[in-house]
Amino acid sequence: MQTRVLLDDGSGGRASQRLVSNLFLKYFGNPTLNALNDAARLALGGEWAMSTDSYTVDPIFFPGGDIGRLAVHGTVNDVSMLGAVPRYLSCGFILEEGLPLDDLERIVSSMALACKESGVIVVTGDTKVVPKGTADKIFINTAGLGEIVVTPPPSGDRAAPGDAILVSGTLGDHGLTILSQRQGLSFDAPVKSDSAPLNRMAERLVRELPEVHVLRDPTRGGAATTLNEIAESSKVCCVLDEQSLPIRPEVAGGCSFLGLDPLYLANEGKMFCILPEADAEAALAILREDRYGAEACRIGTVTDEHQGRVVLQTPLGGKRLLGMLEGEQLPRIC
Amino acid sequence: MQTRVLLDDGSGGRASQRLVSNLFLKYFGNPTLNALNDAARLALGGEWAMSTDSYTVDPIFFPGGDIGRLAVHGTVNDVSMLGAVPRYLSCGFILEEGLPLDDLERIVSSMALACKESGVIVVTGDTKVVPKGTADKIFINTAGLGEIVVTPPPSGDRAAPGDAILVSGTLGDHGLTILSQRQGLSFDAPVKSDSAPLNRMAERLVRELPEVHVLRDPTRGGAATTLNEIAESSKVCCVLDEQSLPIRPEVAGGCSFLGLDPLYLANEGKMFCILPEADAEAALAILREDRYGAEACRIGTVTDEHQGRVVLQTPLGGKRLLGMLEGEQLPRIC
Numbered sequence: 209m210q211t212r213v214l215l216d217d218g219s220g221g222r223a224s225q226r227l228v229s230n231l232f233l234k235y236f237g238n239p240t241l242n243a244l245n246d247a248a249r250l251a252l253g254g255e256w257a258m259s260t261d262s263y264t265v266d267p268i269f270f271p272g273g274d275i276g277r278l279a280v281h282g283t284v285n286d287v288s289m290l291g292a293v294p295r296y297l298s299c300g301f302i303l304e305e306g307l308p309l310d311d312l313e314r315i316v317s318s319m320a321l322a323c324k325e326s327g328v329i330v331v332t333g334d335t336k337v338v339p340k341g342t343a344d345k346i347f348i349n350t351a352g353l354g355e356i357v358v359t360p361p362p363s364g365d366r367a368a369p370g371d372a373i374l375v376s377g378t379l380g381d382h383g384l385t386i387l388s389q390r391q392g393l394s395f396d397a398p399v400k401s402d403s404a405p406l407n408r409m410a411e412r413l414v415r416e417l418p419e420v421h422v423l424r425d426p427t428r429g430g431a432a433t434t435l436n437e438i439a440e441s442s443k444v445c446c447v448l449d450e451q452s453l454p455i456r457p458e459v460a461g462g463c464s465f466l467g468l469d470p471l472y473l474a475n476e477g478k479m480f481c482i483l484p485e486a487d488a489e490a491a492l493a494i495l496r497e498d499r500y501g502a503e504a505c506r507i508g509t510v511t512d513e514h515q516g517r518v519v520l521q522t523p524l525g526g527k528r529l530l531g532m533l534e535g536e537q538l539p540r541i542c
Numbered sequence: 543m544q545t546r547v548l549l550d551d552g553s554g555g556r557a558s559q560r561l562v563s564n565l566f567l568k569y570f571g572n573p574t575l576n577a578l579n580d581a582a583r584l585a586l587g588g589e590w591a592m593s594t595d596s597y598t599v600d601p602i603f604f605p606g607g608d609i610g611r612l613a614v615h616g617t618v619n620d621v622s623m624l625g626a627v628p629r630y631l632s633c634g635f636i637l638e639e640g641l642p643l644d645d646l647e648r649i650v651s652s653m654a655l656a657c658k659e660s661g662v663i664v665v666t667g668d669t670k671v672v673p674k675g676t677a678d679k680i681f682i683n684t685a686g687l688g689e690i691v692v693t694p695p696p697s698g699d700r701a702a703p704g705d706a707i708l709v710s711g712t713l714g715d716h717g718l719t720i721l722s723q724r725q726g727l728s729f730d731a732p733v734k735s736d737s738a739p740l741n742r743m744a745e746r747l748v749r750e751l752p753e754v755h756v757l758r759d760p761t762r763g764g765a766a767t768t769l770n771e772i773a774e775s776s777k778v779c780c781v782l783d784e785q786s787l788p789i790r791p792e793v794a795g796g797c798s799f800l801g802l803d804p805l806y807l808a809n810e811g812k813m814f815c816i817l818p819e820a821d822a823e824a825a826l827a828i829l830r831e832d833r834y835g836a837e838a839c840r841i842g843t844v845t846d847e848h849q850g851r852v853v854l855q856t857p858l859g860g861k862r863l864l865g866m867l868e869g870e871q872l873p874r875i876c
């Protein structure tokens with residue numbers, strides 16, 4: 209019985225066909241995908257959001273998730289940030305020869321579960337197998353399509369002075385988890401990835417509060433980098449209240465031990481929502497009703513003081529500029 | 543001056559931003575992509591085709607193309623095979639730390655040229671950089687969206703007894719080229735990849751001859767595997783006339799030297815067109831007017847004799863079954 213991925217499985221021939229039927233269709237099967245044409249046939253209409261990400265996270269299994277779960281959530285979330293309801297995913301696997309088939313099945317079944325939870329289906333896909341040593345275990349690309357349900361959709365260049373800055377939960381969890389796994393560190397209070405779908409709360413936000421200006425998920429580069437991008441695109445200043453930033457004690461502790469700043473660590477299930485002050489309380493209520501937004505809170509305000517900058521206000525009344533990430537804190541974080 | 547890809551370039555921070563601005567926007571720039579949101583905003587309507595492929599070809603530069611050109615043509619062609627006019631591409635790069643930036647720019651500029659020729663734009667993208675030794679130089683994923691212009695679109699399950707089987711040009715060129723590059727072989731008459739966009743001729747075919755039943759490009763697994771897939775899906779028999787199969791003498795020679803069958807070698811700029819006998823001459827005329835279809839010809843007929851099989855008729859009146867590719871002839875062919 210075959211227990212590992214073989215080069216044959218990526219040949220495009222009979223062995224590829226078996227892998228597709230026995231594994232991918234088993235977990236992802238739907239009428240569109242089952243047609244097994246070169247491309248999926250989709251009935252679309254109106255305005256759509258399209259996004260793509262490749263996932264290379266190391267290790268491929270970690271507390272709170274795995275590369276498959278991440279590959280669904282990451283793209284679902286990117287599409288959602290444009291005020292779109294994610295519907296369709298494409299999925300491209302690059303497998304290293306010798307990958308245990310059990311690992312592949314665990315990843316694919318985890319993807320199927322994540323798809324189900326966020327309401328998307330895989331409509332087209334591709335598998336390549338490369339010789340041992342020319343890739344590390346498994347890389348996954350997903351591209352996503354979502355239906356935009358508000359016009360104009362939220363966008364990184366729409367933050368306006370006076371807007372409130374909200375975050376849907378704690379910062380730094382995913383980044384610290386991957387880092388501690390890679391270093392073989394274990395903390396007293398274990399940390400786990402926050403990999404989660406944001407689409408349900410994003411949809412409620414934009415449908416119920418059409419004045420949402422910006423939605424963005426702080427993945428690679430962390431909260432500080434994402435807010436810098438928004439400040440630059442919108443030509444505004446993001447002023448953050450340091451005391452209000454939600455960071456788990458175990459994440460703060462781990463970061464302080466490792467000399468890291470949680471504001472530069474990747475998150476995989478958190479988002480910023482920037483919208484007029486008047487809607488801030490309603491938005492927080494929506495976020496907190498979602499199982500992935502229970503710890504949502506307000507962390508700052510948009511001003512026109514220092515355009516293009518992010519300013520951190522410390523509890524003692526000091527201010528410091530929070531720059532964009534320079535250099536790489538951690539490769540293969542996602 | 544930076545001459546190689548660094549881990550920082552995939553950090554999501556300042557260095558990533560520089561790579562995006564200085565390289566990707568330089569070559570791929572368009573209003574949709576330039577917005578640099580998490581997802582692209584697209585106005586769609588009606589029926590669309592979506593497809594994805596990851597490209598891992600080795601070597602990354604080869605006679606007749608490179609991994610970038612292939613990554614555009616491959617997905618453009620898959621979308622076209624559903625009778626769709628390709629419009630939008632997403633693009634995900636996985637770069638190995640240390641990849642020369644000159645190589646990356648050569649690949650990206652080649653992609654830009656291929657996009658221009660086939661009339662698509664890159665609307666969203668992603669770059670990951672992985673540590674040296676965890677991937678081989680560069681892998682590219684593209685996902686494509688195309689507008690379906692006929693209903694019902696051509697599909698692999700629509701071949702019908704009596705249909706003519708046409709091919710747009712010679713078989714085996716890409717596969718033999720990659721193989722000979724990898725083996726360091728050089729033949730007297732050099733071979734080169736046929737990497738080419740098929741979308742213009744596919745569009746003319748479906749618009750002018752709405753009775754086109756199947757369009758398929760024989761990539762991995764080659765002509766034999768692709769025709770087997772069609773025969774299985776359509777529950778028909780594809781009967782091929784061996785003498786009519788267009789194979790360049792240098793490809794036939796190289797294959798015979800290496801003990802390979804060109805019918806199982808990948809093509810990257812060829813397609814089958816299966817349609818009613820009555821439209822065959824008109825289809826051939828359309829194919830031959832395109833610069834990538836000059837050598838189009840008829841190679842066989844669909845029958846209901848041996849359902850799900852491909853039969854090769856030899857010049858001496860013999861018949862042999864042509865199975866699907868078993869095993870892997872050549873990993874990293876595309």
